[in-house]
Ligand SMILES: Nc1ncnc2c1ncn2[C@@H]1O[C@H](COP(=O)(O)OP(=O)(O)OP(=O)(O)O)[C@@H](O)[C@H]1O
């Protein structure tokens with residue numbers, strides 16, 4: 001029930017406004033700090049009137065941290081992870097919902113269990129695998145005596161090696177698997193009427209055709225939502241990129257921000273750090289703004 | 305055009321059997337309606353023909369070729385679904401043409417065939433719309449167009465009209481009939497609506513509990529129901545049924561208060577039978593007319609052209625359909641008469657039709 005009285009209206013707007021201030025205030029302070037010069041930003045308390053050095057600071061931050069290539073790296077990584085997650089989880093959910101095969105429920109529960117194993121928990125083995133993707137196979141061959149056999153017969157020592165450190169694949173692939181996305185799709189696929197599946201079968205569409213022609217277009221709102229959330233998540237990754245990129249050419253914007261943070265003994269250039277932060281925040285913000293209408297459409301119009 | 309042959313087809317879901325050995329033959333170009341109450345297995349049977357449901361036992365052959373193991377697309381069937389099942393993200397034209405697209409028909413030919421189908425179904429002005437922007441009747445027509453465009457050998461309909469309002473349903477009914485005359489493809493139409501079934505069918509298949517009760521033209525099914533189930537299921541209001549016991553010289557009805565003078569022709573004395581008479585076959589006469597049964601009026605249902613009069617016949621519910629302008633008061637007494645030739649006899653236990661009773665005495669058959 002929706003009640004409308006002037007007093008109630010006033011209070012709901014008050015709460016709304018308080019929430020708005022609570023969310024936006026930090027950003028405003030960052031933006032103001034980014035517009036001060038070295039002296040003003042270190043005043044206590046800092047003046048809340050914007051200074052005049054905004055563009056200068058932005059430029060300094062950009063060149064100091066070499067943000068151009070870093071932003072590109074971040075974008076490639078975040079986009080790759082988001083796209084990978086959207087595709088992989090759609091395929092996984094498709095398989096789980098639309099096919100009957102032995103072990104289906106086992107796979108379902110295995111995926112479910114990975115919810116309890118976020119990257120941070122399994123970071124050491126994941127790192128080990130990425131240093132040499134073929135390591136597990138090498139181990140299996142060693143343990144079964146297969147490599148010994150091959151060495152005896154052909155005289156070649158088996159040494160499988162494929163490292164992904166300092167590469168986009170290494171950055172992206174380990175982050176792609178997603179139980180959350182799989183569940184999101186699964187829930188959606190379960191709401192697609194069976195008759196639609198049967199109509200497609202009568203029309204002669206095979207499984208993959210049905211997936212591409214019917215299911216994917218129907219789940220585009222889902223994809224937009226999942227893609228956006230995962231883009232933001234990947235953009236903000238810190239630990240994994242830090243661990244896996246030792247080489248500057250693959251460094252991420254978020255991890256490189258630390259270059260702008262004043263060192264002990266260095267000049268307290270917080271205005272530059274704040275300007276850099278603003279730059280790094282911008283791309284995810286643009287993505288959210290662009291994708292917002294898909295979100296809203298997904299919420300208000302259910303096509304059935 | 306294709307004939308369909310169904311031989312002892314069964315369907316099990318895990319432990320429960322829902323179709324118990326069905327044998328049917330549909331001739332080429334025939335319009336067959338499968339009629340039965342909800343949950344009797346009509347859809348299951350249809351979906352087994354379509355290939356959407358696996359056949360547990362028995363065979364289904366289309367044009368003499370067993371199709372048990374064939375995919376739906378290989379069987380040459382098209383299906384119209386109850387909820388239309390249109391693809392919501394495709395325009396009407398795309399919906400209709402999707403099967404051709406899947407089959408790899410070139411775009412130019414596709415457009416031309418979509419146009420042709422749209423013309424027949426009067427959908428030309430709607431081709432660019434999405435299904436969401438269509439009325440129920442229009443969606444129904446798109447669903448038919450989608451089935452038509454492939455020029456299938458067999459049309460399958462699963463209660464395609466049940467989501468339409470009464471007036472539209474009548475209109476779509478005649479359109480389906482017209483379409484069938486024009487395309488002349490073998491059609492199997494599933495419904496639980498008996499008016500729909502009677503008006504559409506060349507031949508009617510009545511199913512109950514996963515078994516075929518009767519196959520015949522609508523007139524045969526109505527006129528000579530093969531079982532007690534068919535007798536009460538087909539026809540509205542339902543056929544009146546009176547329980548009776550075979551006696552030495554006829555049948556005693558209504559707990560012995562009435563007697564029917566028919567030859568018992570071989571039936572054991574004191575075996576139970578059910579005697580049926582259609583409400584349309586009952587004549588209302590003035591109370592006290594010789595040979596008439598006296599009944600008390602309970603309720604009158606006005607139908608416009610006529611009315612249904614529900615009466616109480618010595619405790620048994622009974623109904624009469626009359627087109628005469630008579631309006632007996634509820635609670636008043638009226639007389640009822642019917643000819644022996646209008647009576648149907650069924651075995652009380654098995655429910656099968658009994659043909660042993662022949663007219664042996666002149667009217668009035670029933671004596672009060
Ligand atoms: N997947 C299933 N598992 C178990 N039982 C099922 C399944 N599908 C259908 N049934 C059962 O099979 C029986 C026949 O179902 P069917 O859909 O053929 O009925 P119907 O005659 O089409 O009824 P309606 O007029 O309501 O559509 C029903 O009793 C139903 O409960």
Ligand SMILES: [Mg+2]
Nearest residue numbers: 346347348462
């Ligand atoms: Mg059904």
